[in-house]
Amino acid sequence: MSQRIAIRGIGPVGGFGTGKGDLLNALETNPGPNETIQVMMPAGEQTFPAYLADPSALSDHVNKRKLRRIDKFSKMTVLASVLALQDAGCWGDDLDRENTGVVVASAYGAADTTFGFLDSVMNDGDACASPTLFSNSVHSAAAANVTILLGITGPGLTVSQFEMSVPVALWTACQWLHEGRAKQILFIGVDEYCPTWGYCRACYFGDRNGGPLQPLAFDQQTAVVGEGACALVLSLDDGSTPAYGRIDAVEIGHLDSGRPNIATDSVAILGADGHRQCGQRYSDAIAPDQEVAGYAPVYGSMPAGPAFDLAIAALAHERGSLPPSPGTAATIDVNKRQLCSLKVSAAGEYGLVRLA
Amino acid sequence: MTSSALRRVSPIPITGAGCICAAGRNLAESMESLFGGSRNPVPSDRVITTHPTRYPVFEIPADWMSDEYNNGPECMRCAGLAVVAAREALLDAGFDLDELRGKRVGVCLGTTVGSAMNNEPFYGDFRDGKFPDVQPVTDYLNANPSAVVAKTFGLTGPCHTVNNACSSGTVAIGEAAAWVRSGFCDVAIAGGADNLCRVICNGFSSLMITDDEPCRPFDVRRKGLNLGEGAGVVVLESEESAATRAKDRRASLLGYGNAMDAYHLSAPHPEGTGLRRSILDALAEAGKEPTDLAFVNAHGTATPENDKTEGRLFPDLLPGIPFLSTKGYTGHTLGAAGGIEAVFTIASLEQKRIPATAGFEQSDSEFPGEPVGEVTAIKGDCALSDSLAFGGSNAAILIGRAGA
Numbered sequence: 001m002s003q004r005i006a007i008r009g010i011g012p013v014g015g016f017g018t019g020k021g022d023l024l025n026a027l028e029t030n031p032g033p034n035e036t037i038q039v040m041m042p043a044g045e046q047t048f049p050a051y052l053a054d055p056s057a058l059s060d061h062v063n064k065r066k067l068r069r070i071d072k073f074s075k076m077t078v079l080a081s082v083l084a085l086q087d088a089g090c091w092g093d094d095l096d097r098e099n100t101g102v103v104v105a106s107a108y109g110a111a112d113t114t115f116g117f118l119d120s121v122m123n124d125g126d127a128c129a130s131p132t133l134f135s136n137s138v139h140s141a142a143a144a145n146v147t148i149l150l151g152i153t154g155p156g157l158t159v160s161q162f163e164m165s166v167p168v169a170l171w172t173a174c175q176w177l178h179e180g181r182a183k184q185i186l187f188i189g190v191d192e193y194c195p196t197w198g199y200c201r202a203c204y205f206g207d208r209n210g211g212p213l214q215p216l217a218f219d220q221q222t223a224v225v226g227e228g229a230c231a232l233v234l235s236l237d238d239g240s241t242p243a244y245g246r247i248d249a250v251e252i253g254h255l256d257s258g259r260p261n262i263a264t265d266s267v268a269i270l271g272a273d274g275h276r277q278c279g280q281r282y283s284d285a286i287a288p289d290q291e292v293a294g295y296a297p298v299y300g301s302m303p304a305g306p307a308f309d310l311a312i313a314a315l316a317h318e319r320g321s322l323p324p325s326p327g328t329a330a331t332i333d334v335n336k337r338q339l340c341s342l343k344v345s346a347a348g349e350y351g352l353v354r355l356a
Numbered sequence: 357m358t359s360s361a362l363r364r365v366s367p368i369p370i371t372g373a374g375c376i377c378a379a380g381r382n383l384a385e386s387m388e389s390l391f392g393g394s395r396n397p398v399p400s401d402r403v404i405t406t407h408p409t410r411y412p413v414f415e416i417p418a419d420w421m422s423d424e425y426n427n428g429p430e431c432m433r434c435a436g437l438a439v440v441a442a443r444e445a446l447l448d449a450g451f452d453l454d455e456l457r458g459k460r461v462g463v464c465l466g467t468t469v470g471s472a473m474n475n476e477p478f479y480g481d482f483r484d485g486k487f488p489d490v491q492p493v494t495d496y497l498n499a500n501p502s503a504v505v506a507k508t509f510g511l512t513g514p515c516h517t518v519n520n521a522c523s524s525g526t527v528a529i530g531e532a533a534a535w536v537r538s539g540f541c542d543v544a545i546a547g548g549a550d551n552l553c554r555v556i557c558n559g560f561s562s563l564m565i566t567d568d569e570p571c572r573p574f575d576v577r578r579k580g581l582n583l584g585e586g587a588g589v590v591v592l593e594s595e596e597s598a599a600t601r602a603k604d605r606r607a608s609l610l611g612y613g614n615a616m617d618a619y620h621l622s623a624p625h626p627e628g629t630g631l632r633r634s635i636l637d638a639l640a641e642a643g644k645e646p647t648d649l650a651f652v653n654a655h656g657t658a659t660p661e662n663d664k665t666e667g668r669l670f671p672d673l674l675p676g677i678p679f680l681s682t683k684g685y686t687g688h689t690l691g692a693a694g695g696i697e698a699v700f701t702i703a704s705l706e707q708k709r710i711p712a713t714a715g716f717e718q719s720d721s722e723f724p725g726e727p728v729g730e731v732t733a734i735k736g737d738c739a740l741s742d743s744l745a746f747g748g749s750n751a752a753i754l755i756g757r758a759g760a
Contacts, residue, residue, distance in 0.1 A: 114474070127406065140749060161503075162503075180363060196473075
């Protein structure tokens with residue numbers, strides 16, 4: 001990239017709570033999953049831990065009546081956006097609506113609403129399909145609701161590429177800023193849990209859904225379901241000193257063509273979230289002596305996880321240190337060290353975000 | 357209003373184009389149908405709903421698809437269409453498909469159905485407590501259209517699926533051009549793919565915007581859209597890549613605009629504010645004026661609101677520029693529409709003529725714009741293709757004639 005991208009605000013919403021303060025607290029106290037989910041299986045009901053988000057605080061910022069027909073997926077996205085804009089100091093009349101773009105990265109979209117639409121058909125017949133649920137089930141509904149509720153008229157994009165959703169969408173967000181397509185971008189990574197996915201996870205992973213989540217145990221299946229949304233406010237670096245640092249580069253590659261080039265003195269925040277199929281790929285992607293961190297135990301296992309990693313990296317820049325990865329003791333001093341965020345897919349694709 | 361900081365950009369060569377839709381199994385066949393004025397939407401015997409009305413759709417005949425896709429999981433149909441169009445486009449671009457393996461070729465496709473987990477039998481069994489096998493979910497995870505195209509041709513470049521609803525294909529092409537322009541990759545396969553399924557049929561019926569007769573874009577008697585399926589794909593290359601292969605371009609991607617209405621989840625802004633900005637941004641990137649346009653390939657779904665929005669905007673923003681809708685030949689192919697209409701635009705520029713707007717006969721006094729009602733010769737070296745989508749997403753791309 002010819003010009004760096006400044007991170008001006010962050011807005012995290014997840015099982016740890018809502019907002020920067022709750023995320024910081026979770027990084028310090030490592031509370032783990034906040035809820036449990038029940039999944040009925042042939043052998044009986046199984047209970048698993050989960051990191052589930054509560055977006056009800058959105059009604060503190062947006063008129064409740066406007067939220068009546070908006071589902072949880074969109075509410076998480078809008079709330080994260082509001083928090084990030086407030087954090088960036090450009091909320092309300094200070095929001096440049098015409099020159100703000102919205103980029104949403106989500107692996108599965110509004111999954112619960114997708115199945116809710118099928119419910120409307122199966123319950124009452126094809127002719128009783130719900131138009132509200134159909135409109136909200138489209139993957140781009142969250143981005144649309146952000147623009148509608150916040151009055152944003154810049155460009156909009158929704159990307160779904162499973163584990164690669166966040167890095168590939170982030171590349172576009174940065175590109176838009178370089179092109180002048182927008183002066184600032186609301187970038188949101190979001191994924192939600194739904195009971196159908198809970199059943200699928202139980203089928204795929206059985207009692208290995210019980211955690212605890214150990215992202216750096218690459219050869220083990222330790223994923224614990226998570227949902228949430230994390231927004232960043234991005235703009236071109238104007239030479240001032242952004243509180244949260246800058247994105248230096250976003251690189252998309254494939255391990256078949258070689259490892260990502262990570263300097264040995266940098267710190268890599270890995271997007272590993274306890275899925276063994278991806279875990280082995282992290283072993284392939286990093287040098288054996290690479291200093292790494294993994295924060296999925298703070299927010300749970302979800303493809304949108306790298307958005308939270310970027311928020312954590314942003315906080316590290318602000319505070320001068322990375323908190324210990326859950327399960328470890330060492331705070332990492334990041335002054336004069338490059339941070340990067342690395343996400344690798346089971347197929348060997350990787351997205352590397354270099355921060356400065 | 358344009359994005360004031362948008363700069364004129366370098367054209368990106370389009371060296372190949374391909375499509376499959378109800379109008380034809382490839383681009384040449386499709387254009388023959390368009391210029392011949394033939395269309396025959398009929399109710400599907402494959403996608404069955406229990407609506408009292410059997411809505412006509414533009415479905416691709418089974419024998420146009422390989423057995424692999426006809427007999428495979430339904431969720432692979434979208435990816436299968438994408439592969440067919442991508443193969444045609446790559447061969448049209450003069451590539452030896454084997455030479456692409458391991459090369460940093462990007463894939464950027466738009467879709468709606470292709471990203472949604474819509475398997476009704478699986479979900480029905482789950483909610484009925486029958487503990488279904490998760491193979492349909494595994495199939496879904498392996499059916500992402502961009503990933504399937506990349507895997508089919510052994511490509512290891514950036515891979516990205518756009519989910520901007522009905523503007524996805526246009527957005528995907530615009531974004532892929534940025535990839536090539538920035539050096540993210542030297543070659544990109546871009547466009548859109550989508551297929552007919554019960555969810556789409558039920559969804560659009562629930563919104564009461566489907567017509568029980570062949571659709572009539574911009575016609576005063578229009579009642580709504582006909583659904584369709586297909587894929588449209590272009591190959592974008594850097595100048596250097598195209599030059600080393602001594603491959604003449606078919607066209608150039610000159611500009612791209614993208615803007616949100618911020619108005620409603622399922623209706624366009626009545627003033628077309630987002631569409632206006634998208635078009636102006638595309639013109640600004642291309643360094644073109646409205647008077648430079650040979651024609652506009654409109655979104656033209658035949659819904660009352662969409663056509664009114666475009667029918668008001670075009671005469672105001674692009675006075676005197678002919679426009680048409682090709683959805684009377686293909687149906688509304690959702691995420692594929694932008695890709696299919698881009699390749700139709702390329703072929704129309706090459707032939708220096710545009711087809712009639714199938715289904716249009718009587719103008720609507722609510723807006724001054726009237727599409728071409730017969731095959732029309734065109735002047736000018738560039739054309740616009742625009743798309744509007746649920747949630748107020750608008751996108752426009754400007755395509756230039758080769759050699760212009």
